[in-house]
Amino acid sequence: MSLLTVKDLRTYFHTRNGVYRAVDGVDFHLERGETLGIVGESGSGKSVTCYSLMGLVPQPPGRIESGTAFFDGTDLLHCTPREARAIRGRRVAMIFQDPMTSLNPYLRISEQLIEPLLIHERISRAAALKRGLEALEAVGINDAARRIHYYPHEFSGGMRQRVMIAMALITKPELLIADEPTTALDVTVQAQILDLIRKMQRDLGMAVIFITHDLGVVSGLCDRVLVMYAGRIVESSDTRTLFHEPKHPYTRALQRSIPSLQPKGSELFTIRGLPPDVSKPIAGCSFAPRCDFAVDRCRAVDPPLAEWKPGHLQACLRVQAGEI
């Protein structure tokens, strides 16, 4: 049985300006120890998918309209708050993009770091502090015994992200959800943090969902990748296949627009137009208005996410028909 199985997840935001279908029918699964990348542009629903699993969608305006998300037999979307608390923060942990806004500036690192332990385990403060210290050392913070008593502002961006990771991993979770954890960091620090996530994953044997817009990061870290567009998955496969044989026109276009893969000085390939407004009804394929391959059928028929080859799903009618 998979560690996590998400079926038909729909999360909508009901605002004055209409209903935003941020996540609109997402299915995926995750095995123990596996690393799954979710890529997509801003607004594609990759973060909201994970926020829905963690119960972090503000309700209202958000509402989970349908779906199930079974984590080791418990439906995260329909369980009691008590059941959710036993999983969230202990067996499933999350780290965020901006370590400055996700740490409490008023509390010492020690307080924040051991809070999950005090909540989830029967443990004394002293023992929790000892575990906290070990956790800080494990993420490579020198002089942890002194620094554990610092406030977040006394750390640099990279160090704060290390603290976040230590905090997320202190309960030895089975699943870590990382929402663009390196986007705000310099490349040199990004390399350190990615190494750290890989090492911690090996040590703890946990599964990781890694949300990013950087295909480079995905290529080094993930076993499997989901590509999201306008609240849906348009393609999913193992990482190597996705890079070497992308099928969906959006994935192909995304890959072609990376500067480092194009000859220098040439006009960069661009995807024309803008992502669709998900508060308006979209007829047919949501990528059709920007797609070079779109035909009339694409604007009329809603393409299902179908198997192309074993383990490789994609949602393009023309690919499925063998036309492109």
Add this chain to the structure above:
Amino acid sequence: MPEPILELKDVRTHFPLHRGFLFKRPAGTVKAVDGVSLTLRSGEVLGLVGESGCGKSTLARTIMQLVPTTGGAVVLEGRNLTQGSAEAVRRTRRDMQMVFQDPYASLNPRMTVFATLAEPLLVHRVCPPREVADRVARLMETVGLAPRFMQKYPHEFSGGQRQRIAIARALALEPKVIIADEPVSALDVSIQAQILNLLAGLGRKMNLSLIFIAHDLSVVKHISDRVAVMYLGKIVELGSAVDVIERPRHPYTRALVSAIPVPNPDIERTRQRIVLPGDPPSPINPPVGCAFHPRCPYAQEKCKAAVPPLIPDGPTREVACVRLGEI
């Protein structure tokens, strides 16, 4: 070789630090830019890269004379801006314009596109007021926006479109030099490519000289003719974009290049990477000698002895490393 249009000679920008509230005492200086010499040739795109805090944005602001220089000279077409009067500097700014990173913050939310683009035209009396609307329409077309959106406000546009407005504003005075400070960092990949194409195309068409600041080396390599790598207020490597990024020489550039994830799983999982330990040191109290030596895998005693100067390495490159011949 084209004429240099902008020259920086040993430019230094230091910020004093104070301690105390009523009786302020000096408590050191932040040497944000510390002895930078560069030339920008006419029609050239110069990329400026480095980690956050290395002084690349301060350098941009120094060139624009938005912060006072501590020492050295910024010479635009023979005029030394650091010695000019405020009025002279203001006039020179016509020839130099800036595009900022965050198009959400750099546009006034209460000004329509028309008001934003008309303001520089009116302030600098570029054209008679009755021609302003025409000029604004042409500017919008230049950057790929439909002139019918003239009366809209910034919030009605997407990030990429806002960055187009910011570029149009910079172009309004027909400057000779544009300094773009991380103009695509806040944008999605597909939008990033659109803006890069626009900037590169405008540079060619209008013979603009461009200083392009970014931390994404693949973007810099794509758009730049030459690249300068900064570390802690100093340039450590300077040369043609392809040389510097494909065959980096300075240990810091090597580490920076190797830290970029390659979007190809076969290469990414097998290649050798140099992961630098620690964070960049504080510019308040920089390490003695070569500022990079505490993180450098090749550092020796002699690296601590003196600040290494930029020395020529081949015809098109300069590198500031004393161990250059040995590593």
